[in-house]
Amino acid sequence: MPRAMRIGVAREIKSQEYRVALTPAGARELTQRGHEVLVETDAGLGSAFADDAYERAGASIVPVDDVWTRAELLLKVKEPIASEYKRLREGLTLFTYLHIAADEPLTRALADSGITAIAYETVETDRGALPLLAPMSEIAGRLAPQAGAHHLEKPKGGRGTLLGGVAGVAPGRVVVIGGGIVGYNAAVIALGLGAQVTILERSVDRMRHLEEVLSGRVSLLMSSSLQVEESLTDADLVIGAVLIPGALAPKLVTRDMLHEMKEGSVFVDVAIDQGGCAETSHPTTHDEPVYTVEGVIHYCVANMPGAVPITSTRALTNVTLPYVEAIAEDGAIQAVQRDPALAQGVNVLAGRVTYEAVAEAHGLDYTPLEDALAAGVA
Ligand SMILES: NC(=O)c1ccc[n+]([C@@H]2O[C@H](COP(=O)([O-])OP(=O)(O)OC[C@H]3O[C@@H](n4cnc5c(N)ncnc54)[C@H](O)[C@@H]3O)[C@@H](O)[C@H]2O)c1
Numbered sequence: 001m002p003r004a005m006r007i008g009v010a011r012e013i014k015s016q017e018y019r020v021a022l023t024p025a026g027a028r029e030l031t032q033r034g035h036e037v038l039v040e041t042d043a044g045l046g047s048a049f050a051d052d053a054y055e056r057a058g059a060s061i062v063p064v065d066d067v068w069t070r071a072e073l074l075l076k077v078k079e080p081i082a083s084e085y086k087r088l089r090e091g092l093t094l095f096t097y098l099h100i101a102a103d104e105p106l107t108r109a110l111a112d113s114g115i116t117a118i119a120y121e122t123v124e125t126d127r128g129a130l131p132l133l134a135p136m137s138e139i140a141g142r143l144a145p146q147a148g149a150h151h152l153e154k155p156k157g158g159r160g161t162l163l164g165g166v167a168g169v170a171p172g173r174v175v176v177i178g179g180g181i182v183g184y185n186a187a188v189i190a191l192g193l194g195a196q197v198t199i200l201e202r203s204v205d206r207m208r209h210l211e212e213v214l215s216g217r218v219s220l221l222m223s224s225s226l227q228v229e230e231s232l233t234d235a236d237l238v239i240g241a242v243l244i245p246g247a248l249a250p251k252l253v254t255r256d257m258l259h260e261m262k263e264g265s266v267f268v269d270v271a272i273d274q275g276g277c278a279e280t281s282h283p284t285t286h287d288e289p290v291y292t293v294e295g296v297i298h299y300c301v302a303n304m305p306g307a308v309p310i311t312s313t314r315a316l317t318n319v320t321l322p323y324v325e326a327i328a329e330d331g332a333i334q335a336v337q338r339d340p341a342l343a344q345g346v347n348v349l350a351g352r353v354t355y356e357a358v359a360e361a362h363g364l365d366y367t368p369l370e371d372a373l374a375a376g377v378a
Helices: 024-032 051-056 064-070 082-087 104-113 134-151 181-192 204-213 225-233 255-259 270-274 309-330 332-338 340-344 356-362 369-374
Strands: 006-009 036-040 060-062 073-075 093-096 116-119 173-177 196-201 219-222 237-240 266-269 290-293 296-299 346-349
Touching (some): 006 064, 036 051, 051 060, 064 082, 073 309, 082 104, 093 309, 104 346, 104 356, 116 332, 134 181, 134 237, 134 266, 173 225, 181 204, 181 237, 196 204, 196 225, 219 225, 237 270, 266 270, 309 332, 309 340, 340 346, 346 369
Parallel strands (some): 006 036, 006 073, 073 093, 093 116, 173 196, 173 237, 196 219, 266 296
Antiparallel strands (some): 116 346, 290 296
């Protein structure tokens, strides 16, 4: 017999975060299944969802204290910030992006509180895919040529090249380093703008796939230090999109290579959230997205999807909703026991750190998830 759950949706209070963890469409799916949905006042405003849109979907609009104290399952987009730590409590399941391997105070606050915390970013299928990260990679990839094209304009300090060219004038050259989700999406948009596109990849299988899906419209080259160096010299826009899972991005672009690049060319380092793939990359924000090194404009915004919350919110809830439904129907513990992908997402279970890399990163005790479940700590 399916149970009804009380699901809270908190308003994001982190600076420059406009996304919300549930759309009115998602709220309706949940209320139709008999669940109670509590949405914090104005939670959807940054993504252009007014409170009454949620009310029409059967949700209740409530103040912040009610959302946190009454919910059994709390949905957020970003990790709780320090002022929210006091709201973490036993009996609550939190489902959000957490990234706690890099955040010791939050890890300790979660463990001390007795909460169960499931991180979007570590939900992982048996084939190694990260279904709750993928849409943000798609968005960042699609934004990258757009940001690059903007900063290539002369009044923005760029070289003054139109990526699409015109009849009789050659298009701009775009080099994408890394042909994964970000790289593929960046290539699609750069092609759409009319640019000449090259992708440097390390995996031959991935290149075969890209050749097929992009119908031979891009040049695909094996990535090596020499190839990167040679490709950069005549590029107008370079997009960094490499990922080595669980590791910092490799520094494929050196300061010396920048000397050889054209003055006013643009480097969009999407991989900046893993440290960036150039020696000269450091994280920037949407307020001040670029800086220039050796004549090359660097765009290194670590949360690119935050610029387009209306798209990002919908893309995020499209992929989180099936998991939310499973947790709501079965309860967190049973849902995790049934779905190994969701189980990978559990970072903290009833106050015990169940994700080894997180425990290791902060010198905390690690309890394997099965042991935590078997111990009946939930
Ligand atoms: N800045 C942002 O807002 C933002 C948003 C989303 C994702 N990202 C980041 O973008 C990066 C790429 O993410 P993704 O989802 O596309 O990952 P992915 O795993 O789908 O793709 C990475 C690709 O890089 C390739 N690669 C690895 N080493 C390489 C090398 N030396 N040369 C060329 N290619 C190499 C891999 O073979 C793989 O195809 C990650 O660091 C991710 O965290 C950033």
